[in-house]
Amino acid sequence: MQRNVPRRATHGRARAMAAAMFVLALVTTGLSTTGLPTATAATTAGDMSELGELLDLSRPELADVADRLDAGDEEGAAEELTEFYSGRTGIEVPSPGGGGIRDATADELASGIFRFGTETRDFYDDAEQRIDVDWHDTWGGTEENPGHARVLMTDFSFMPVLTDAYLNESDPQKRATYAAAWMDISLDFFNDMQSWPSNRNLSAAKRLAQLVDSFSVFRTEPTIDPSDLVAYLSGVHATTDHLSDVLQNYVGNNWYLSIARAIYVSAVYFPEFSASPRWEPYVVRSVEWFVGRHLKSDSVYREPTFNYHAYVANLLNTIIEFADTNGRSLPDSIASSADRLADALFATRMPNLESALIGDTAKGRAGTDAIRTSGARNSWTDFSWVGSGRTEGTVPTLGSTVYPISYAVQRSGWDSDARYMLINNQNTGYTRSHRHPDDLSLVMAAYGRPLIVDPGVGKDYSSTETNNWMRRTTEAHNTVEVDGRPQEAGVTRATWLWRSNAGLDVYRGEAQGYRPITHDRVVYFVKPGFWIVSDSLTGDADAHDYRQLWHFPGDPVSVDDSTGVATVGFDTVPGDEPVSGVQLVPVGTAGSDVTPTVHDDGAVRVGQDVRTDVDYLSYDWSTTGATGLDTVVVPGKAGPAPSVTAERIELPGVDHSVATALEIDLPEGTGTFYLSREDDPASREFGTAATDGETAYIERDEDGGLTRYSLTSGSSLVRDDASLVDASDVVSDISVELAGDTARISLGDPFTGSLSINAPDADVVLVNGEPAAFTRNGDVVSLSVEAAVDLTPVLEEDFAEASLDSTVYGFDDGSLEGWRPAHGDWALGGQEGTQLAQTSTADRLSFAVQQDVPTDMVMTAEVVPGTRHQTTTRTGLAFRYRDSRNYYRANVLNTSEGVKLQIIKVFYGQLTVLAETDLRLDADAAHTMTVSAVGRHLTATVGDTSISANDTRLPTGGVAAYTHRRAATFDNVTIAEVLDQDHWRGIRGEASVDSGQLRLAANGGRAHVLVDSALPARFSETCNYEVDTTVTLPGRGAAGVSLRDSTDSYGYRIHVGKTSRGTQYASIIREAHRSGPVKVAGTSLSDPLDGPVELGATIHGDRITVTLNGEEILDARDTVVRSGGVGLYATKESTFEDLTVSRSCDTDDSDVEPAPRAWDPATTYSEGDSVTHEGSVWLASWRAPNQEPGAARGPWQEIAVAEDGTALWRPSRIFTEKDEVEYRENRYVTTRRTRNDVPGEPHGPWKLAE
Incomplete structure (x- = not known):
């Protein structure tokens, strides 16, 4: 049904007046945690003077609005504000009008008709000629269990339909109709829904995002009534302020980030709001806290469902895009977190490129947008391939x-x-x-x-x-x-x-x-x-x-x-x-x-x-x-x-919980499987086979011929008394596939040593796709393998104090130098007018805030207490400051009983004393205060008195000068990095840099710092590291490095230590939340550790080696933690010097040794020898004296393979029956032995592979 909905001046003004009664009262009465309060009777619709509280009228662009208000012309001020927003440039909403629920058309919505699925409602009031929504409609449900459409209504999920229609409509009358519907629906909500329960704040966040999005489009509509616009803006302001008040109620899940996203877009889009300078840094710090708290150590989001994992990534990307569009900067951790979330979504994609429906996942495409966005941001072409549905980018190799x-x-x-x-x-x-x-x-x-x-x-x-x-x-x-x-x-x-x-x-x-x-x-x-x-x-x-x-x-x-x-x-x-x-x-x-x-x-x-x-x-x-x-x-x-059966291979006297073995009848052969669950696998027979490994698998074809076999964590695999694998040392994992004349050996984790494998028909041996030189003794071929990894230096750290950024605020240029008064009466003052001064003695908390500070920082200020009219007063410094309800502070407390130094936490308005001590200081004496925050460790110092505390609630934030009930001045405020934040992040304990050393002091538990710059961008990749540093451990305790580190409960801790018994030791400990801690290896040390020692640690695949003063002291293997960065840690006060970190996060293959040498015409080569010549690898099929590789029928075969290990056809290569090759992007299988027969030729031996 199509209705003609003209602009209704009388009804529109009445609706705006009613909405204004409610929204303007918000400025003075504030917001409750359960919703929006009812307007007081004293507030009148025409009283627009509170507009001055809503907006920052000191902004030059609002000068005309301010002038009208100063003249008492509230209606004129509203008109000026409408004109301002209609023409404002420089602030944009990226891609407005997207998404939403589009079951109802724009024309239906403009006529008051709403539809979700099969449920339809007509909310048009014909008598009043306006849309009058029943926001309490249960939409087919009950009050106790309403239909889902009720939530979709209060989400304003339908609004993109109107917005999108307006953008794509050229008829001015229809555009005005859509705009009128937008305004009427919005004001109707503000008027009718003056409160809502706390469990509907997520809906409020989604609604606020739509209010901003739609305003960015409809603001240019010439038929907007100025009083409607003021009411609308007041409703947006009130909703934003309410959400900022309740945000910390939702720290446990994705609601927090959804609310934060809405606050952020409102604060950035409406910088004219007087509260925006408070909202924006507060919510940025809150988002930074969220990703640090809710991404697990392996970079997966804590709610165990792909749906909300993807939702969180999308919210972060919305914030990032909004910031980029409007020239805002964000902490690097926000984008890197979005990318790591996308990486987990990418790595777990099913072959249909959808997510598995784990937990409350309802959409298989959950995560597609996040993968595509991170792919574009980082030029990750494999992400683009997945995000585009295989139409762009490159095929993943992961x-x-x-x-x-x-x-x-x-x-x-x-x-x-x-x-x-x-x-x-x-x-x-x-x-x-x-x-x-x-x-x-x-x-x-x-x-x-x-x-x-x-x-x-x-x-x-x-x-x-x-x-x-x-x-x-x-x-x-x-x-x-x-x-x-x-x-x-x-x-x-x-x-x-x-x-x-x-x-x-x-x-x-x-x-x-x-x-x-x-x-x-x-x-x-x-x-x-x-x-x-x-x-x-x-x-x-x-x-x-x-x-x-x-x-x-x-x-x-x-x-x-x-x-x-x-x-x-x-x-x-x-x-x-x-x-x-x-x-x-x-x-x-x-x-x-x-x-x-x-x-x-x-x-x-x-x-x-x-x-x-x-x-x-x-x-x-x-x-x-x-x-x-x-x-x-x-x-x-x-x-x-297929026809598959299996039966148990009995292992006499061995329980299933210790080991198990199966014989599996497959459609084209038989497989034999063995598994030991022992920490140290025993040598054991299973059927006609035997191994000392953790797992083994042997497969034979229908004729009994060997086709493949595998071994993990062992050195021997035997079948029918014939050796299949014989390694000079334990091999972490090896798979061997036999196909025609080729034996393909696959090694995942590094192995160095000699290998002998059973390969009776092999003329070619490939190790991880590369040809290897070998010798033969009957059915057994032997070769040498040497593990190698190409590491790139990523950090050379000499811990120079000069590398730490430091800013001194002397207030000599006649300005506050970026310090923003939050409460109190702040201005330049002091004897020469060059100090940051707070002059009020009122009973209120006064702050002057500086948000541009390092995360791990030390701050010093000269404080001169001033006038006070009460006995109990406070002066000090706040840090990790989000807003006046969330921060730490160190203050000097003056009471009738004396003076104390305190560290206080204020979180969500609740005050907790974290540490305090008596302070020998006159109540009015000038003093210098120093505070520091490194990870969770907080300290405060005045003179010779220091206190400290540990707390995790507020990991980031700004700083502030602070007073309560007294005037004071602050001068020579110095804010410096404790750690170079381009590379480092504090996790816990005390850290400081001095004279070329990093000092770590545990203060309970351990101190721990992380090389943030060494963290991989993608946790799906295996990262290998080599780290060297000089460690000094003065007393009892431990100190060392951590590899594949990301948090305080993840990574390999490699340390040297001293015991109370006067002995020394070294250990490797795996931590991975509840997959640890596990002692991987340990040894006693003869070195007394009574001075600096050089500690080195390398991790390559599952192998960890540790050196002390250049001598290897530990060599161990562990398979669990595969990605992460590098850290330093200590359980007692220790120092570190001259740290070097090298890294590789690519998949590392084992190199074959000896590698083929260049062909030498003076050398006589024997069968099985490999050479390189003119960029190719060649294998001698028989004795080759002075014969140059290249002839199609000569002794040399050119060996080339595709990325997946399939042989590439070359004319000189000898292929036998059933060999498969790749040629001109097709796969072929040969029906007989062949050489120099081109695949694809009619009547030849090659047939297209199925």
């Missing part, structure tokens, strides 16, 4: 990766048919609504679609039976349930093992959601084909019911009763097109009777639909004591289901 506090991803590649597994095991203090009881749950995708899925969440968060099942039960997730109960929240979830190379991935984690039972899950990926999931449940001797659960995207589940094998997808539904699918093959432990059960009452989100009454599967058993279940997970292409 492989499998781990975020050890959150999840791991195992993947075969980035093509749409790639195999993918997400293991979700998020350790977080967040235990509220968006968390699901889904520890160690899995999501798997392969061959074009997700095959094992997390259910996600329903249409909303309402308490329906389906929603409660999806969100509140462990039964709804792909993990193990015990006794029919959901997992307990807030308990330990830990990652204990991560290994990855081109042929395998191994993840091991645990969860304690059923204490005292511990669930240990290993996920082993035989790349690129299938997985083995091994669950061990230990810790309780009582009887329990167990269920291993599996969920699918609505496919029917069929089970073979004799084997328990479940088949999902494929061609199992008669008459339907075959689809890709998955088979699950369970293998129970001895004595357990595992029963498969197909349930038909499941629910799962697929796209925009929530499917109910769908099949899901459980493997059920009941037992006492330790137990477990191993399951083989085999995905397949569309078509007939």
Whole structure:
């Protein structure tokens, strides 16, 4: 229905008058924590004199408004203000009119018709000829459980429709109609909704963002009534002020950042508001605090759901874009945090480029905008490829990766048919609504679609039976349930093992959601084909019911009763097109009777639909004591289901919780799998094989021929008395694939030494894709490997005081030099008028604020107390200042009982004394005060008296001169960096730089500083470091460096120490929240550590080496923490000198030694020798005396491979039956032995690969 909605001067003015009664009263009465107060009767609609309180009329651009108000012409002032905003330039909203809910059209909205889904309301009042919204309409629900549209209404989620229509409409009358609807709806809300409950402040934040966005467009409309505009601006101001007051109520989740975003855009867009200079720095510091507090040490957001992880990244990007558009600067941590959030979203993308529906995730595309934005900001072309849906950028090279506090991803590649597994095991203090009881749950995708899925969440968060099942039960997730109960929240979830190379991935984690039972899950990926999931449940001797659960995207589940094998997808539904699918093959432990059960009452989100009454599967058993279940997970292409079975290989006398082994019958061969859960794996036979490793896998084809084998954390793998792997030392991970005449060795973590592998037909050996020289003895080839990493220096630190920025405020130029009075009477004063002076003795807190200060800083000021009329007074310095309700201060307190020095915390208006002591000082005496803040450590000094405290609530902020009930002057105010903030950040303890040394003092616990500049931009990358420094440890305690460091509970701590027994030691400790602390290695030292020592530490892959005065003292391996930066720390006062840091955050392959040398015509080469010639690598197929590489039929084969390891066809290369090559962007397989036959020629041996 289309209505003609003319400009209604009478009704519009009446509405504005009513709104003005409410909004103008806000200036004098303030805002409550539950909403907006009702206007007082004394306030009249025509009284616009409070406009002077709303706006900063000292701004030159508002001079005409100020003049009208001075003349008593309130109506004229409103007209001037309307004209000002209509023509104002230089402040913009980026891309206004975007987003929103667009179910109703702009013409419908202008006619008062609102629509959300199937619900429609007509709120047009024909009698009054205006839109009169019923904001309390329950929209199909009840007062106790209203429809979701009620929230969407108060969010103003419909407003972008009007805004966008106005921008794209050329008819002035229609534009005026849209503008009138915008104003009427807004003023109607201000008039009707004069309060709201605190649980609707998120809606207020979203509404405020829309109020600013729409104002940026409609402000130019010539038909706007000036009184409407004043009422509108007053409503915006009141809402912003209210949200700034309540922001700190929401420190625990994404509401905080959503509210902060709204305050920021309002403060920046309306600098004319008198409160904007207070709002803007306050909210910037609040956002800075949020990202520091709520991004976990592995850079994943604390709410365990991709939906809100992406939402937080998008909010940060909105703030960044708003700042960039309007020439504002922000702390670097805000953009870097947005990028790290995007990196986690990128690294966990499924092959369809969507996110897994973990936790309360409802949209598969959650995170796409964040990935695209970070890609553009940093020129990360792989991000652009994902963010654009494969239309821009370059294909990612990132492989499998781990975020050890959150999840791991195992993947075969980035093509749409790639195999993918997400293991979700998020350790977080967040235990509220968006968390699901889904520890160690899995999501798997392969061959074009997700095959094992997390259910996600329903249409909303309402308490329906389906929603409660999806969100509140462990039964709804792909993990193990015990006794029919959901997992307990807030308990330990830990990652204990991560290994990855081109042929395998191994993840091991645990969860304690059923204490005292511990669930240990290993996920082993035989790349690129299938997985083995091994669950061990230990810790309780009582009887329990167990269920291993599996969920699918609505496919029917069929089970073979004799084997328990479940088949999902494929061609199992008669008459339907075959689809890709998955088979699950369970293998129970001895004595357990595992029963498969197909349930038909499941629910799962697929796209925009929530499917109910769908099949899901459980493997059920009941037992006492330790137990477990191993399951083989085999995905397949569309078509007939594969035939896969498995049986347990008995390990006599060995419990499943110690080790397990399986024989797996595959469609084209047989696999043998072994897993040890021992800290130090024992040598053990499994079937006809034996190993001393942690895991092993051997695969044979249908004829019994060896095709591949793998070993982790071992040196030996044997089958049928034939050696498969024999290493000179423990190899962290090795995979060998045999294909035709090529043996491909994959190493993930570094190995240096000799390797012998079983490769009877290999003429070519590739190590991580590079040809390697080798020797042969029968079926065994041997080669030498040397690990190498190319590190780049990123910091050479001599701790020179001259490198620290310092600013002195002497107030000699006749100005306040950027100090902004917040409260009190501040001006230049003192005897010569060159001091910062506060002259009031009123009973109020007075501040003069400077926001441009380092985070870790020391501040000194000469303070001269002045007039006072009361006994109890205070003077001092505030720091980490956000606003007058959130700061620390050090003050001299004068009372009738004497003088004290105090450190005070004021947070959200609540005062806490952190430290205090008596001070020998005359109450009126001049003095010098020094305060410092480094990380969480705070100090205050007056004369010889010092106090200190530790607190984490306010990690950043400005500084302020402070008085209470007395006048005072402040002079020679010096603010200096404690640490060079271009590189360093304090985390805890006391730090100072002096005479070429960094001094750390723990003051309880430990002192810890982080090299911020060494942190990787992307935590998905493995980072390797080499660090050297000189350490002096005067007394008992420890001091050292930390590698892959990011917070005080993450990284490898490498230190030397002294004990109370007079002994010395060195240790490597892993910290990763509840995946630690773990002592990785330790040793006693003969060095007395009674003077400076040179401490060196290197981490490359999983290998950590430590040197003392140039001699190696520790060499250890650990697999968990893969990314982070560098730090220094001490448990007792210590000093550090001459620090150097080198880094590489690329994936580092092991180099082969000896590398091929250049071809020498004077040398006679033997079979298997490798050379380089004219930019290529060549392999001798037989004895080659003085024969130059290059001839198609000569002794030399040119060896070249694609990035994925596939051979590139070269005319001189000899290929045998079933070899696969790449040629001119196509893949071919040969049907016979061939050389110099070009792929693609008719009647040749090459056929296109399927």
